[in-house]
Amino acid sequence: MTPEFFHEGDRVGILTSEPIGRVLDYRAPEGGVSNGAYVQVPLGPRKVTGVVWSAGDGDYPLEKLRPVATVIDAPAMLPGMKQFLTRVAEYTLTPLDAVLRLATRAPGLADPPSKRRVYRLGDARPDRMTPARARVIATLEELGGAPLPPADLAQLAGVSTGVLKGLEEAGTLIVQAAPRDAPFPTLDPDRPSKPLNDDQRRGAAQLREAVRSGTYGTTLLKGVTGSGKTEVYLEAVAEALRCGRQALVLLPEIALTGAFIERVEKRFGAKPAEWHSGVTPANRRRAWKAVAEGQARLVVGARSALFLPFRDLGLIIVDEEHDGSYKQEDGVLYHARDMAVLRASLSAAQTVLATATPALETWANAEAGKYARIELTERFGTALLPEMRAVDMRGAALPRDQWIGGELAKGIDARLGTGEQSLLFLNRRGYAPLTVCRACGEQVGCHQCDARMVEHRFINRLMCHQCGETRPIPPACPACGKEETLAAIGPGVERLAEEVTARWPDARVAVLSSDMTESARALRDRIDAIADGGADIIIGTQMVAKGHNFPLLTLVGVIDADLGLQGGDLRAAERTFQLIRQVAGRAGRADKPGLCLIQTHLPDNPVIGAILSGDDEAFWRSEAAARQQLGAPPYGRWAGVIVSGPDERLTFDTARALAREAGLFTQASASLLGPAPAPVAKVRGRTRVRLLVKAPKGVALQPLLAEWRDRVKAPNGVRVTLDIDPQSFF
Numbered sequence: 001m002t003p004e005f006f007h008e009g010d011r012v013g014i015l016t017s018e019p020i021g022r023v024l025d026y027r028a029p030e031g032g033v034s035n036g037a038y039v040q041v042p043l044g045p046r047k048v049t050g051v052v053w054s055a056g057d058g059d060y061p062l063e064k065l066r067p068v069a070t071v072i073d074a075p076a077m078l079p080g081m082k083q084f085l086t087r088v089a090e091y092t093l094t095p096l097d098a099v100l101r102l103a104t105r106a107p108g109l110a111d112p113p114s115k116r117r118v119y120r121l122g123d124a125r126p127d128r129m130t131p132a133r134a135r136v137i138a139t140l141e142e143l144g145g146a147p148l149p150p151a152d153l154a155q156l157a158g159v160s161t162g163v164l165k166g167l168e169e170a171g172t173l174i175v176q177a178a179p180r181d182a183p184f185p186t187l188d189p190d191r192p193s194k195p196l197n198d199d200q201r202r203g204a205a206q207l208r209e210a211v212r213s214g215t216y217g218t219t220l221l222k223g224v225t226g227s228g229k230t231e232v233y234l235e236a237v238a239e240a241l242r243c244g245r246q247a248l249v250l251l252p253e254i255a256l257t258g259a260f261i262e263r264v265e266k267r268f269g270a271k272p273a274e275w276h277s278g279v280t281p282a283n284r285r286r287a288w289k290a291v292a293e294g295q296a297r298l299v300v301g302a303r304s305a306l307f308l309p310f311r312d313l314g315l316i317i318v319d320e321e322h323d324g325s326y327k328q329e330d331g332v333l334y335h336a337r338d339m340a341v342l343r344a345s346l347s348a349a350q351t352v353l354a355t356a357t358p359a360l361e362t363w364a365n366a367e368a369g370k371y372a373r374i375e376l377t378e379r380f381g382t383a384l385l386p387e388m389r390a391v392d393m394r395g396a397a398l399p400r401d402q403w404i405g406g407e408l409a410k411g412i413d414a415r416l417g418t419g420e421q422s423l424l425f426l427n428r429r430g431y432a433p434l435t436v437c438r439a440c441g442e443q444v445g446c447h448q449c450d451a452r453m454v455e456h457r458f459i460n461r462l463m464c465h466q467c468g469e470t471r472p473i474p475p476a477c478p479a480c481g482k483e484e485t486l487a488a489i490g491p492g493v494e495r496l497a498e499e500v501t502a503r504w505p506d507a508r509v510a511v512l513s514s515d516m517t518e519s520a521r522a523l524r525d526r527i528d529a530i531a532d533g534g535a536d537i538i539i540g541t542q543m544v545a546k547g548h549n550f551p552l553l554t555l556v557g558v559i560d561a562d563l564g565l566q567g568g569d570l571r572a573a574e575r576t577f578q579l580i581r582q583v584a585g586r587a588g589r590a591d592k593p594g595l596c597l598i599q600t601h602l603p604d605n606p607v608i609g610a611i612l613s614g615d616d617e618a619f620w621r622s623e624a625a626a627r628q629q630l631g632a633p634p635y636g637r638w639a640g641v642i643v644s645g646p647d648e649r650l651t652f653d654t655a656r657a658l659a660r661e662a663g664l665f666t667q668a669s670a671s672l673l674g675p676a677p678a679p680v681a682k683v684r685g686r687t688r689v690r691l692l693v694k695a696p697k698g699v700a701l702q703p704l705l706a707e708w709r710d711r712v713k714a715p716n717g718v719r720v721t722l723d724i725d726p727q728s729f730f
């Protein structure tokens with residue numbers, strides 16, 4: 001048992017967020033320190049952030065230990081949070097310090113709370129009263145004594161800051177220093193919600209009851225696109241607020257937060273805290289602290305918000321829970337949906353997984369009765385689900401630089417000039433996936449990756465989608481040196497935009513792709529403008545499939561439905577099903593009916609069939625049966641292993657040495673496959689080799705993997721990465 005408090009001079013164990021691999025001993029500072037306190041400690045010449053984790057247990061002489069330098073002004077980490085971080089580390093087989101880093105990513109945490117200047121009303125009145133001066137006094141009197149920053153006061157009173165200066169000199173305005181981290185406004189759960197329909201009401205009641213129970217539980221909220229899932233789970237949020245607890249809503253895409261926050265503001269009368277990479281450092285720190293103090297009651301954010309120091313988390317919503325972006329693919333390889341369930345189970349909270357097309361894992365857990373279930377089978381109001389049609393492209397014979405077939409083109413024609421919008425979906429960023437020399441056949445590749453360079457015409461450069469490196473489009477072939485022989489092959493969204501502009505020169509075209517380098521704010525404005533009718537034809541990658549509401553949109557064209565079906569990884573069918581259903585769901589969300597045309601060369605493919613048929617349960621059952629037969633997740637447990645290093649031979653040697661220890665797995669009725677060069681065999685100059693561990697469901701895989709990894713000492717520079725429940729296999 002760790003004591004609650006350490007007195008000055010006690011030996012304390014500090015976990016830092018530095019890659020040290022263990023808890024370090026320090027001496028408790030003057031005044032003592034609580035268990036769980038966030039602190040700064042000296043480490044070599046630096047000061048680093050850490051948490052009081054345990055009693056110190058080393059045998060280094062106490063008097064030689066360095067004392068804790070600063071105790072950070074924030075509530076101590078709660079035992080439940082320590083447990084959560086520990087379990088994440090164990091589950092993902094990552095060092096605890098790396099997980100702590102996720103939980104302390106608030107810039108300037110240790111800085112003293114900074115102050116800003118505010119004005120409050122003093123007793124003195126100026127000798128000479130002017131209308132402007134009177135307005136300033138009236139404004140502050142109306143606020144009942146609350147101080148205001150100069151800029152806000154000037155704006156509200158409609159005066160210049162010069163007027164304020166004069167009043168300050170007269171002693172009418174008094175300067176004060178107020179903490180910069182203003183508290184978050186209070187959300188009111190009892191403001192009226194939208195009137196819910198019967199299905200929504202039933203779902204909301206079920207969720208409210210679950211939240212009130214004050215126990216752990218997970219619910220799959222499955223509703224067709226446009227059924228109003230958001231309205232339903234906002235009722236669960238309201239209930240958590242009524243119970244005095246905190247709530248977290250995870251969204252898969254930053255571009256969605258703007259619209260979502262507006263909905264929260266309408267429902268609860270104020271804005272929630274935001275947490276994602278687009279939030280400024282100052283606001284991050286403000287949110288982190290307010291969450292730790294229990295003052296911020298609702299957080300809307302990206303997956304990393306799961307690691308915020310909630311006081312009393314009662315509810316986690318994972319919106320579009322099937323979305324691949326919930327898996328973090330570097331650093332700590334965790335799946336935010338799974339870790340949300342873990343965090344909820346440790347804090348007697350409820351999790352709600354909202355989606356139109358659940359991940360097979362989630363579907364199976366609901367089938368098995370581990371998750372409760374709520375179904376919304378119809379769109380809200382009078383809107384109908386879009387009509388879905390496959391377009392057989394096998395005989396289409398389109399010109400070389402066209403990808404929009406006759407039927408789709410007719411659909412676009414019919415909508416131009418009527419105020420209705422068309423959306424063309426192509427899940428490929430850039431101009432063309434391939435740049436080939438017409439003279440020698442060279443495919444332009446990345447210098448440091450086993451990947452082709454992708455032409456991005458908007459920035460006029462070639463880009464490697466593995467490492468992000470860009471370079472100018474070369475004037476001559478890098479292999480044969482011939483000039484003007486490089487040709488773009490195949491379409492990306494930018495090239496599709498070119499086709500659209502050529503064929504419909506008068507149409508207003510908008511391209512939405514995740515690599516556009518605009519700010520979150522600018523992107524949001526653009527999306528709002530599109531929703532208001534600012535474009536006739538929208539072209540987008542999977543970013544457009546997620547959750548947007550474009551009321552005027554009535555036609556969705558899937559340019560190439562077969563893209564995701566090739567490559568044949570474990571989830572190819574599932575992902576294609578989810579993505580196309582989701583993008584189709586953008587059509588016909590208001591009063592006009594929607595149509596989705598799916599261009600394919602594989603019209604008889606069962607996945608295309610399932611997308612068209614509307615019989616979801618049949619699709620999940622057949623997917624489940626196929627996975628069961630393979631012993632694949634969720635019916636078996638898989639772990640991906642990537643061995644990478646700058647030296648090819650050493651990397652392969654390490655992988656082979658690991659493979660020789662496969663006996664450890666076979667004894668536990670698990671198996672090891674590989675090594676084999678990874679499908680992307682080189683990234684940033686590092687050779688990549690893959691192995692795969694497959695185990696039956698009951699096997700405790702992590703301890704086995706840890707022991708196995710430790711049996712082989714990887715030479716300098718060679719890294720062994722373990723990926724539990726891998727989502728990607730490149």
Ligand SMILES: Nc1ncnc2c1ncn2[C@@H]1O[C@H](COP(=O)(O)OP(=O)(O)OP(=O)(O)O)[C@@H](O)[C@H]1O
Pocket residue numbers: 194195196197200223224225226227228229230231355356380546547548549585
């Ligand atoms: N009870 C309601 N009253 C009025 N409007 C509603 C109600 N429920 C939903 N809507 C409206 O219906 C539309 C779809 O709702 P919402 O965005 O919640 O659906 P969804 O199920 O999350 O859809 P998707 O999965 O496609 O993103 C929205 O414009 C929303 O404002």
Ligand SMILES: [Zn+2]
Pocket residue numbers: 446447448449451464465466467468469683684
């Ligand atoms: Zn590269």
